[in-house]
Amino acid sequence: MFQTRLLSKSQVQSLITMSEVLDAVEKTFKGMGDGTVINPTKVNLDLGETASYPPYGGFMNAMPAYIGWLDTAGIKWAGGFFERKKHGLGYITSLILLIDPKMGNFKAVMDGAHITNLRTGAQSAIALKYLHPDKNIRIGLYGAGMQGHTQTMAISQIFNIEKLCVYDISPDAARKYAEDMKNVVQGEIVIAKDPKEPADADAIICVTQSKDKFLKNEWIKPGTIVFPMGSYQECDDDFILSADKIIVDHVGQCLHRGALKELCEEGKISERNIFATIGEIVAGKKEIKRNKNERILCIPIGTGAMDIAVATIVFQKAESKGIGGTYEFE
Structure with a gap:
């Protein structure tokens, strides 16, 4: 019979690093x-x-993928629900098979x-590795929640963050972020009072749940890379x-979905x-020659392939260490 390994959130956290x-x-x-790597478009x-129906303020995505370099396959079933926040839970809920x-x-x-959360941070960091050749970088961050944290953790492992300016509609969240990240960011962390402030950066990272087009064209300077991740x-x-x-x-x-959806629907x-x-x-396959005045829009909206790759590494380590339970479904 085939054994299926079962791993909780705390066990996953113990088995993987950024x-x-x-x-x-x-x-x-x-x-x-x-x-x-084979990655079909996610189903929402x-x-x-x-x-308007059903009235639950949430969504779930089905995200299958095959990863050639690991010879593995799977699916992530994941989404976000505002109701969870009322109960002190994270917005994201997810299982990977x-x-x-x-x-x-x-x-x-x-x-x-x-x-x-980890792979979302890693996606923009790896993109920046190829788009921003300088090891020093200034970051503008919109959104001080969990994904704001993991974006910072990932970018700091590749770049020297000289300055990071963070804006959040909740000043308490921004202050908590600054305290949490003070030993991760090499340079200074500035808490913005005006939403325009973080736009003065080499890269702007947006990880919000906002439905407003808050980042204005006139704020974004030549040479800036913008990541709208929401x-x-x-x-x-x-x-x-x-752009x-x-x-x-x-x-x-x-x-x-995301930044291009509305304009795509309008043709x-x-x-x-x-x-x-x-x-x-x-x-x-494609070479990018950066003109220092070019403004680049980069959208790593998230693929199941990243989740399946990381989950496979977690699984391999769990198998070798005997972590997690097992169950015979067949």
Whole structure:
């Protein structure tokens, strides 16, 4: 009989580090670029996130993938629910299921929230590695929650963050972030009072749940790289339409969710406007020659491939250390 390993959130947290996630994300981006990673467009179940029915203010995504460099496959079932915050829980809820790609038996079932947070941070850090060749960097951060933390943790492992300016609609969240990250960021952390302040940076990271186009085109200086990571459109139409280059992690997903969704539906943005995928750049399929005055829009909206790659490393370590329970589903 086949044994399926079961891993809780705390067990997953004990089995993976950000440096391992960064390595896995970079290798998986390369696989997406060279065709050895298969990642279908995610399927979305709207449970009231934007739909009028049902009225639950949440969503779930089904995100399958095959990872060639690990010869593994699986699916992440993940979403966000505002109701969870009322009960002191994290917005994200997630499970990851791994299978043997040859036999189809389930190798593992594990919590996916921690992996989601880590790989989301790692995605923008790896993209920046190829888009911003200087080791020194100034970061503007919108959103001081968990993903704001993991963005900072990931970027700090690749770059010397000379200055980080953070803005959050909750001043308490911004202050907590600054305290939490004071030993992670090499340079100074500034808590912005005006939402315009973080835009004066080499890279702007947006990890909010805002449905407003709060990041204005006139704030964004030449040479800036903008990462709108939220589920909605965080930057205004003028910036998207005037960006010198648009780079995404997954064309199909990025045109139908997040920053490009509305403009795509209006026929103002299409696949023709996308310069490259991050995978094509990491795999060397497309070369990006940065003009110091170019403004780049980079959207790593998130793919199941990253989750499955990281989860497989967690599973391998759990197997070798005998961590987690097992169950015979077959």
